[in-house]
Amino acid sequence: MARAWFERRERGSRWGLRVARVLALRFGRRAGRAVLWPITAYFFCFHPEGRAGLRRYYEALEGRRPTLGTLFAHYLTFARTVLDRAYLLARHRDAPRYEIRGFEAVGRYLDEGQGVIVLGAHLGSFEAARAAAFLRPQLKVQVIMHAGVSPKLNETLMALNPDAQESVAPLGGPTSLLAIKEFLAQGGLVGLMGDRALADEATYAADFLGREAHFPSGPLRLAAALRAPVFFFSALYRGPVEGVCRYELVFEPLCGPAPGTGARGEWMRQLGERYVRTLQAYCRLAPDNWFNFYDFWQAQSGDRPRRRPARDGDDAAGVCGGSPMDRPGTPKDLGTRGKS
Amino acid sequence: MNSEQTDFEREIAQLLVSSLNLALDPDSIDPKAPLFREGLGLDSIDMLEIALAISQHYGIQLRSDDPENATIFASLRALSAAIAARKA
Numbered sequence: 001m002a003r004a005w006f007e008r009r010e011r012g013s014r015w016g017l018r019v020a021r022v023l024a025l026r027f028g029r030r031a032g033r034a035v036l037w038p039i040t041a042y043f044f045c046f047h048p049e050g051r052a053g054l055r056r057y058y059e060a061l062e063g064r065r066p067t068l069g070t071l072f073a074h075y076l077t078f079a080r081t082v083l084d085r086a087y088l089l090a091r092h093r094d095a096p097r098y099e100i101r102g103f104e105a106v107g108r109y110l111d112e113g114q115g116v117i118v119l120g121a122h123l124g125s126f127e128a129a130r131a132a133a134f135l136r137p138q139l140k141v142q143v144i145m146h147a148g149v150s151p152k153l154n155e156t157l158m159a160l161n162p163d164a165q166e167s168v169a170p171l172g173g174p175t176s177l178l179a180i181k182e183f184l185a186q187g188g189l190v191g192l193m194g195d196r197a198l199a200d201e202a203t204y205a206a207d208f209l210g211r212e213a214h215f216p217s218g219p220l221r222l223a224a225a226l227r228a229p230v231f232f233f234s235a236l237y238r239g240p241v242e243g244v245c246r247y248e249l250v251f252e253p254l255c256g257p258a259p260g261t262g263a264r265g266e267w268m269r270q271l272g273e274r275y276v277r278t279l280q281a282y283c284r285l286a287p288d289n290w291f292n293f294y295d296f297w298q299a300q301s302g303d304r305p306r307r308r309p310a311r312d313g314d315d316a317a318g319v320c321g322g323s324p325m326d327r328p329g330t331p332k333d334l335g336t337r338g339k340s
Numbered sequence: 341m342n343s344e345q346t347d348f349e350r351e352i353a354q355l356l357v358s359s360l361n362l363a364l365d366p367d368s369i370d371p372k373a374p375l376f377r378e379g380l381g382l383d384s385i386d387m388l389e390i391a392l393a394i395s396q397h398y399g400i401q402l403r404s405d406d407p408e409n410a411t412i413f414a415s416l417r418a419l420s421a422a423i424a425a426r427k428a
């Protein structure tokens with residue numbers, strides 16, 4: 001299963017993205033929209049593994065086999081979010097509109113100068129996290145990801161707005177994370193992805209939509225080491241209103257800062273549990289925002305190598321406090337939209 | 341008892357094991373072995389934890405823009421020497 005998703009993401013042809021970009025930015029949203037259909041149709045037809053992966057997702061979510069129409073609509077949603085990233089990064093007049101939920105709790109930390117970690121997923125448009133930078137004039141946002149993933153897409157986005165890449169921090173040398181820690185100490189917002197695991201990454205198992213799935217442990221360990229409060233984050237695509245795309249930026253508190261010693265293991269366990277539960281709830285709310293086009297349950301299972309030395313697991317319990325959340329993982333009603 | 345470790349290196353070794361929750365005897369850490377990746381097999385998240393533990397215990401702030409970072413975190417010996425030099 002190695003780097004299955006990694007390779008799949010590379011399918012997007014540079015040519016197609018370039019055409020979409022030029023059409024979309026030169027001739028506006030309607031032209032961009034028109035070109036989405038053939039591109040989506042191409043991927044839909046020649047991407048059988050993606051369709052199979054999505055089918056498993058819908059079977060887990062709804063307990064029945066999805067129709068071809070559901071799957072095609074799902075692909076179309078993904079294509080729209082890619083196009084919207086182009087508008088967003090180019091600061092185009094057709095850039096999407098945002099509605100923001102749950103940012104108040106994040107803001108309270110920021111008011112005190114405390115940086116915040118947002119743990120996202122390939123649910124909705126994570127890149128729209130940049131829009132969070134507009135939430136406050138001085139808010140700095142940094143996204144940490146596995147560098148080098150999907151270079152083609154990144155190249156295209158780079159061409160649109162060279163500034164955009166500055167805030168994507170790769171994980172590299174032994175002290176690369178000290179800079180992230182300092183960034184948080186200055187009241188920055190750090191974005192992490194918590195759903196996809198690379199082939200050699202340690203994972204934890206969790207029940208996800210009724211089946212056991214494996215999620216990467218790295219983001220939880222990193223969040224613990226950074227000692228900052230953690231929020232679930234997603235920018236959900238919620239369909240066009242009067243021709244303009246609408247996203248809902250949702251923030252859900254997961255855990256307060258990790259304890260300094262000993263009990264970190266239990267803190268991470270609780271964070272993982274709350275993260276997966278919250279992710280699941282938002283999948284139910286906006287099913288077509290799931291952008292892992294592969295068999296999520298199968299791809300990240302199996303024996304994983306242990307590169308790191310063994311840890312003692314006997315930590316104290318009940319330390320993931322500081323979360324003001326009443327019902328973890330239960331998103332509030334996010335308003336209405338067509339099919340959900 | 342690892343005769344190759346000095347007393348201070350042993351103290352730092354104990355700090356590493358306790359702060360990273362390693363299932364490892366502190367005395368068994370080779371002071372010259374690399375900490376990062378090969379050797380002790382630690383990753384950049386572990387390094388961050390180590391930096392925090394050091395600042396907590398010795399009041400030494402390790403910063404990302406320190407030009408000596410590459411050598412400070414090279415081995416238990418290098419780390420111990422850097423702490424000893426800075427806390428003095």
